[in-house]
Amino acid sequence: xxxxxxxxxxxxxxxxxxxxxxxxxxxxxxxxxxxxxxxxxxxxxxxxxxxxxxxxxxxxxxxxxxxxxxxxxxxxxxxxxxxxxxxxxxxxxxxxxxxxxxxxxxxxxxxxxxxxxxxxxxxxxxxxxxxxxxxxxxxxxxxxxxxxxxxxxxxxxxxxxxxxxxxxxxxxxxxxxxxxxxxxxxxxxxxxxxxxxxxxxxxxxxxxxxxxxxxxxxxxxxxxxxxxxxxxxxxxxxxxxxxxxxxxxxxxxxxxxxxxxxxxxxxxxxxxxxxxxxxxxxxxxxxxxxxxxxxxxxxxxxxxxxxxxxxxxxxxxxxxxxxxxxxxxxxxxxxxxxxxxxxxxxxxxxxxxxxxxxxxxxxxxxxxxxxxxxxxxxxxxxxxxxxxxxxxxxxxxxxxxxxxxxxxxxxxxxxxxxxxxxxxxxxxxxxxxx
Amino acid sequence: xxxxxxxxxxxxxxxxxxxxxxxxxxxxxxxxxxxxxxxxxxxxxxxxxxxxxxxxxxxxxxxxxxxxxxxxxxxxxxxxxxxxxxxxxxxxxxxxxxxxxxxxxxxxxxxxxxxxxxxxxxxxxxxxxxxxxxxxxxxxxxxx
Numbered sequence: 001x002x003x004x005x006x007x008x009x010x011x012x013x014x015x016x017x018x019x020x021x022x023x024x025x026x027x028x029x030x031x032x033x034x035x036x037x038x039x040x041x042x043x044x045x046x047x048x049x050x051x052x053x054x055x056x057x058x059x060x061x062x063x064x065x066x067x068x069x070x071x072x073x074x075x076x077x078x079x080x081x082x083x084x085x086x087x088x089x090x091x092x093x094x095x096x097x098x099x100x101x102x103x104x105x106x107x108x109x110x111x112x113x114x115x116x117x118x119x120x121x122x123x124x125x126x127x128x129x130x131x132x133x134x135x136x137x138x139x140x141x142x143x144x145x146x147x148x149x150x151x152x153x154x155x156x157x158x159x160x161x162x163x164x165x166x167x168x169x170x171x172x173x174x175x176x177x178x179x180x181x182x183x184x185x186x187x188x189x190x191x192x193x194x195x196x197x198x199x200x201x202x203x204x205x206x207x208x209x210x211x212x213x214x215x216x217x218x219x220x221x222x223x224x225x226x227x228x229x230x231x232x233x234x235x236x237x238x239x240x241x242x243x244x245x246x247x248x249x250x251x252x253x254x255x256x257x258x259x260x261x262x263x264x265x266x267x268x269x270x271x272x273x274x275x276x277x278x279x280x281x282x283x284x285x286x287x288x289x290x291x292x293x294x295x296x297x298x299x300x301x302x303x304x305x306x307x308x309x310x311x312x313x314x315x316x317x318x319x320x321x322x323x324x325x326x327x328x329x330x331x332x333x334x335x336x337x338x339x340x341x342x343x344x345x346x347x348x349x350x351x352x353x354x355x356x357x358x359x360x361x362x363x364x365x366x367x368x369x370x371x372x373x374x375x376x377x378x379x380x381x382x383x384x385x386x387x388x389x390x391x392x393x394x395x396x397x398x399x400x401x402x403x404x405x406x407x408x409x410x411x412x413x414x415x416x417x418x419x420x421x422x423x424x425x426x427x428x429x430x431x432x433x434x
Numbered sequence: 435x436x437x438x439x440x441x442x443x444x445x446x447x448x449x450x451x452x453x454x455x456x457x458x459x460x461x462x463x464x465x466x467x468x469x470x471x472x473x474x475x476x477x478x479x480x481x482x483x484x485x486x487x488x489x490x491x492x493x494x495x496x497x498x499x500x501x502x503x504x505x506x507x508x509x510x511x512x513x514x515x516x517x518x519x520x521x522x523x524x525x526x527x528x529x530x531x532x533x534x535x536x537x538x539x540x541x542x543x544x545x546x547x548x549x550x551x552x553x554x555x556x557x558x559x560x561x562x563x564x565x566x567x568x569x570x571x572x573x574x575x576x577x578x
Contacts, residue, residue: 377500383481411444412445
C-alpha cells in the first residue's frame with residue numbers, strides 16, 4: 001500500500017520543485033533562528049538568498065555530529081525549548097549524548113513518515129503491530145508507535161525484553177507485523193524453538209527491522225526461519241528517528257522520503273558527490289523540521305543511491321543497505337557504541353588509559369555480545385587475584401553505565417592487542433553485517 | 435634481611451604461556467626456587483621466588499611481561515606431621531592475616547621451606563620471631 005501516492009510517486013520535476021521550495025524556506029528559517037548556523041553561514045560568506053533551488057544545496061555547510069555535541073543540550077535548536085514537545089537522546093561519540101527535539105509539527109511529520117514506512121513495508125489500516133523496539137529516550141519504539149497510530153493499525157507496545165511474554169503476545173493477539181531489531185527477531189525465533197513453538201507458525205507476516213546494520217543473508221535467514229517478509233527500516237534520531245527510509249515489498253533498496261529528508265551521497269574524504277550507484281557517505285538535509293532542522297548532516301553511514309523508479313511505482317530515490325561507516329561506531333543490540341565512550345569509561349576507572357580492544361560477535365542464540373579486552377598495565381597490576389578481579393568488575397560497571405549495555409571484560413597481557421601504525425585497531429566485528 | 439623477594443607475573447590462560455615464561459627465565463640462567471599460580475578461567479598470576487630477582491624483572495619487562503616485586507617471608511617448618519599447622523596456629527592466634535603461601539621446590543635443610551605472604555609483614559615477622567619459628571634470609575633460601 002502506498003500511503004501518500006501524490007508524494008511517493010510524484011514526477012521527478014514536481015518532487016524537485018517541492019524540494020527547492022522547502023530548502024529555500026528552511027535555510028531562511030535556520031539562518032534567522034539558529035545562532036550556530038548563522039555563524040556557519042557567515043563563515044562561508046553565504047546568505048539565505050544565495051539559495052534559490054535544491055541544486056544550490058552544495059553551497060551550504062555540512063553539519064557534523066560534533067556540532068550536536070558541542071552545542072549540548074539545545075544549542076543547535078532553531079526554536080525556544082518551550083516550543084519543543086518531546087525530547088529524545090541517543091549516544092554521543094564521547095561525553096555528552098546527542099539530544100534532539102520535536103515540536104508538535106515535527107511529531108506530526110514523524111508520524112507521517114513512519115506511517116509511510118509501515119505501509120511501504122506492507123502494513124495497512126487494521127493490522128495488528130507488535131512494537132518490540134525500546135520505548136523511551138531511544139526513538140525506535142515511539143517512532144513506530146506514532147506511525148502505526150497514524151496509519152490506523154492496532155498497536156501492541158511490547159517494548160524490548162521479556163522474550164517469553166513477547167511470544168505469548170504473538171500467540172494470543174496474532175499480530176501481522178512486528179517491529180524490532182533484526183538480531184532480536186532471530187533471538188525470538190531461537191526462544192520459540194526452545195519452547196517447542198515452530199517459528200514458521202508465527203502470526204508475523206511482515207517484519208520492520210532496523211536500528212542496526214544487517215545483511216541480505218541475514219534477511220534470507222529471517223524470511224526462512226519465520227516464514228515472513230523481513231524489511232529494513234532506516235532512521236537516525238538526528239534526522240527524526242525510524243522512518244527516514246524503508247524497504248518496499250520488492251526490497252531493492254530503501255525508499256527515502258526525499259520530499260522531507262534530502263539525500264546526497266558524497267565521498268567522505270573529498271566531500272564531493274559520488275556518481276549514482278557508487279558507495280559514499282549519506283548526507284541528509286531536513287527540509288521541513290522546526291525544532292532542530294539540520295543542513296547537510298553527515299550521517300557517517302556508507303550507502304549508495306539509485307533514482308530509478310521502483311517496480312512498486314514509487315519514484316522517490318532508494319538507498320542500499322548500509323555498507324559500512326566512516327567512523328568506528330558499532331551497533332550492538334540496537335545501541336550505538338563508540339570506542340571513545342569506552343575510553344571515557346576506562347579513564348574514570350584508572351585515571352590513565354590502558355590499551356583496549358572491542359570484539360563484537362553474535363552468539364549462537366543470535367544475541368550480540370560485546371567483549372572489551374583491556375591490557376593489564378603496571379599501574380594497576382597487583383599480585384592479588386581478588387584485586388585484579390575487582391578492577392575488572394569496576395571497568396565493567398563503568399562501561400556498562402556509560403554505554404547502557406552489558407559487556408564482558410577480559411584482562412589481557414600487555415602489548416598483545418593489535419596495533420597498526422602505532423594506533424590500535426579498536427574494533428573487531430565478527431558478525432558479517434555488510 | 436628478614437624478607438625475600440617474590441616476582442608476580444600476569445599471564446593469560448592460553449596454551450604455552452607458562453612454558454614461555456619459564457623458558458625465558460631458563461634461557462637467561464635464572465633459577466626458579468619456589469613457584470605457585472593463582473588462576474581464574476581467563477588469566478593467572480604466576481608468583482615465583484628466583485635466584486636473581488633484579489635480572490628477572492629486567493628481562494621480563496623487555497619481553498613485554500607485567501611483573502611486580504613484593505616482599506615475602508620464607509619460614510622453616512619441621513617436615514613432620516603437624517609441622518606446618520604449628521606455625522599457622524601461631525599466626526592465627528595473633529590475628530595475623532596470611533594472604534597465601536606455597537612451598538619451595540627444594541629444601542635448604544632437613545626442614546620444609548615455605549613462602550608466606552602477609553598484608554602486615556612487619557607484624558608477622560615480629561610474631562614469628564617471638565614464637566621461635568625460624569625465618570630464613572635470602573642467602574639461605576636462595577642458596578646463594
